[in-house]
Amino acid sequence: MNMTEVVAAKGGAEWGLLRQQRVHRIAGQGTLRLTLNPGEWIEIRSADGVQGCEVLPLNEHAQQQLERLLPVSCGSADLFKAQLAQSSASAARLRQRLSQCGVSAPERVEGWQLSAEQLPFELAVSEEDAPLELVLLAAGVDMPVDHQTPAGELYIDHHYVSAPLEQLPLPTAEGAVAPMPVREIHVPHSSARAYEVKAGEWIQVSDVAGKQCSDFIAFDLAALKQGEEVTLDATATRTLAGVALPQPGLYSRFSDQHMQTMLELVQDTVGRHDSFLFACTPKYYDDAGYFGHISCTTNFNNALKPHGIKPRSGWPAINFFFNTQAEPCGAIGMDEPWSRPGDYVLMRASRDLLCVSSACPDDIDPANGWCPTDIHVRIFAADARFPRAIATRVTPLEPARMTQQTAFHSRTSALTRHFTEYRGYWMPTEFDGWGARAEYLACREKVAMMDLSPLRKFEITGPDAEALMQKALTRNVRRLAVGAVVYSAICQETGGMIDDGTLFRMGEQAFRWICGDPYTGTWLRELAAREGYRVRVQESTDQLHNLAVQGPRSRELLSSIVWTPEAHTPVDTLAWFHFTVGRLGGPQGIPLMVSRTGYTGELGFEVWCHPDQGPELWDAIWQAGEPLGLAPLGFDALDMLRIEAGLIFAGYEFCPETDPYAAGIGFTVPLKTKEEDFVGRAALARIPASDRQRLMGFVLESEDMIGHGDQLFNGRFPVGVVTSATRSPLIGKTIALVRLTPEFAEPGTQLEVGQLDGHQKRLPGQVVALPFHDPERIRVRS
Incomplete structure (x- = not known):
């Protein structure tokens, strides 16, 4: 069975299309080199x-x-040359790529x-033609902070024979040039291959x-040469890492029995993935009635025999891409893998x-999508450099x-090695x-000072920009002046929150x-x-990174290093929820x-710049802030x-099933003063004030730790839930944000947090x- 037949066997037309197509992304200002073989074709799509x-x-x-295949109405490729003509890091990266x-x-x-x-x-390349080698570019020049013209992403759907x-x-x-493998090992479906690697590879x-x-x-x-089988050990790995499955970052080590x-x-x-259950065994298939079915354990035994390793009835293994779940009762279940082609x-x-890698032969359950296919292993030299990274996907x-x-x-x-993955970026937790x-x-x-660059930035421009934001946001956007900022929720039709954020009015029909x-x-x-x-929605996250400078002396610090032209407001007189444009120094x-x-409840600012100039901005703030007692600020x-x-946080105080009232930001829903319709208005208007859940504070009598999801009880029965909790240096006790039914949401109500079984x-x-902190919000407004 060749690969095309295997792909087709995966489950009909829909699965077949997915298995014969690979989607490439070209980041803004990025490139993609492609070879189209005879019979192949691509579809080029613009994300924005x-x-x-x-x-x-x-x-x-x-x-x-290309002269034959591209439309005669095509223009000349000049934008990438404009990008190269810049004296910037993006120009150097493009030249290198x-x-x-x-x-x-x-x-x-x-x-x-x-x-x-x-x-x-x-x-498309016809069956009669030769392979087509080309480079595709999502070109664009660097975007200044007061412009709204970011280079956007392209998607390339590559359809293979x-x-x-x-x-x-x-x-x-790391860098624009990816290292190439020094060795490749192909593992055909339903087989296993053994291979050696050196330290550092x-x-x-x-x-x-x-x-x-x-x-x-x-x-x-080395241990094998001494007659000892030192292998990966599940108990040691989980105990030392403190997680069920190692992941890139601090908790990434697989350990042996020593x-x-x-x-x-x-x-x-x-x-x-699954960590350290048995690779599939002959007993598994025998017990299911499939006598003599090939197994990973048998394939491992055969691959290891030339190395003098005794066969086993079952091999504990890391089961990459195997989708298992542990239920609250302890039962282990499984389903089709999450992995896509090329993962x-x-x-x-x-x-x-x-090492030994298998392409699992299991075709009697969803473990391999009901049809086993191939695995491919690449070995890279020890001097190659790859950064730690976890994948996220905005759409499935x-x-x-x-x-x-x-x-x-x-x-x-x-300043620290303590980082966590947040919204696709590595962020420090403490210093x-x-x-x-x-x-x-x-x-x-x-x-x-804190790095808040993972915040997503979108440029909304065009004749109907205000109309779009008025329809999308709960706040009354028509009241927002140029140079002002407003905090708002975005809801779906049910009233549940999709997101919250701040809207900057950059111009009459231009928003960020x-x-x-x-x-x-x-x-x-x-x-x-x-x-x-008639509106454009363009993402500018890759063109705008930002630092939060927060605290009583933040105005003093920034006023000393930020210059503003006469037409713009100086930092020392900048009003709360307004912005200005200036230059460093x-x-x-x-x-x-x-x-x-x-996002701290203190007097504070956010400073935005192009990413290539981020180190210069950090250094200037750091140098000016040291005499003032400046400290870096982590997520903890x-x-x-x-x-x-x-202040609320996505996934804790709100989700798509939480309306703004229950999230504690009912003030962002001005039903009386915003007469125009917005998404979710009808659903929110149906919720009587007396029935609305309320976000309140809760102070424990002890310093015990509680956490998100713990329930609050009045006697035997739950009446609310903890959304976020911390030990408060301000109060000296454990405090929490809690969502409560209205009957038990009055200040002074005595309740209990239930743990274990509640x-x-x-x-x-x-x-x-x-x-x-600061109930009248005097400090943040000062």
Whole structure:
């Protein structure tokens, strides 16, 4: 059975299409090199409907083919040359990527531009023609902070006759040039292969067609020569890491039975695997009535026999891409894998190893999508460099987005190794030499600085920009002045919250929406299309990174380093929820946008710049802030600050099933003063004030820790739930944000937090009004 037949066998037309198509993403200002073989075709799509695609040929034959295949109305590819002409990091990156693709003198290359209006566009190579080699670009110049013209993403749907292994994605690499593998091991379906790796080498295990499990075991080569089988050990790994399954970051080590690291998990595009159950065994198939069915254990025994390793009845293994779940009762269930074609894990060997990888033969249940396919292993040299990364996806079938570093990572990583993945970026949780408590105190008493670059930024421009935002947001956007900012919710038709964020009015029909969820941009485009609005919604996250500078001395700090022209408001007189545009240090400094906003309950600002200029901005603030007692601020301290200030967080205080009233931000729903319709208005208007759940504060009588999801009880029965909790330095006790039924939401009400089964352990406390800190919000308004 060849790969095309295997793909077709996966389940009919729908699955067949998914298995024969790979979707590539081209980031704004990025490139993609492709070879289209005879019979293959691509569809080029613009994510935001604004970004065009530039096409460059890689040889003379490709030039002739493209002249034939592209429409005569195509313009010249000039935008990528404008990007190259900049004296910027994005120009250097583009030049390096083009050089890697084989374009050594890009200024002299003639190409074509497909405008956004010409997309989507299909480009096909006939069966009679030669392969077509080309480069596709989502070109664009750097966006200044007060402009709204970011380069957008392109999607390339590549339809294969068969899926060539050379098209499997390489791991995300540091720098523009990705290292190439030094060895490749193909594992045909229903088989296993053994291979050796040296200390420091990298192992990429790829799912070729998607929904295919790969069991993995490793042996210490030096120990094997001494007659000892030192292998991966589940108990040691889980105990030392403190997690059920290692993941890229601090908790990434796989250990042996001597509690020594064997491998480090560096990248993972799936995040759903099983750790150390048996690889499938003959007994499993015998007990199911499939006598003599091949198993991973049998394949492992055969692969390991030449190495003198005794056979076993079952091999404990890391079951990559195997989708198992543990129910609250302890039962283990399973379903089809989450992996898509080309998904992978990347590990690094800590010592010389003998490894075995399987392509699981299980076809009697959903373990491999009911049809086993191939696994491919690549080995990279020890001197290759790959950053730690986890995949996220905004929509289910899009290509994986690997964790990025913010513009300020070079500075924060010099101060701490404690990072967590948040919204596709690595973010520091606390800093060495400070710690969450000291960082918190610096913000309350002096000044602190935090990287908030993962916030999503969307530029909304066009004749109907105000109409779109008036329809999408609960707030009355028509009242918002140019230069002002408003906090709002975005709801679905049920009244449940999709997101919250701040809206900046950049011009009469120009807005910048700052929010948490990257899906919000997709939702805004869909709403605009449904309503027929003439508007552009472009994501500018990659062009705008930001620092929060918060605390009583934040104005003093920023006023000393931010220059503003006469036409713009100086920082020292900037009003709450307004923004200004200036430069760092003087009229020739880097462009900045400064907003009087924050997430701490203190006087504070956010400072926005182009990512390439992030280190310069960090250094200037750090140098000016040191005499004022400036401290870096991590996520752990921010959580303490925002809970004390009664500020809500996605996934804790709200979700798509939570309306703004229950989330504690009913003030963002002005039903009486906003007469125009907005999405969710009808559902919100049906909720009587007397029936609305309320977000309140809760103070425990003890310092016991409670957490999100713990229930609050009045006697035997639950009347609310903890949404967020922390130990408060301000109050000296454990405090929480809690969602309560209206009957028990009055300040002074005595309730109990239930733990264990909710009844065996009770922690008494009292309902209080929000916020805990600065109830009149005098400090933040000062």
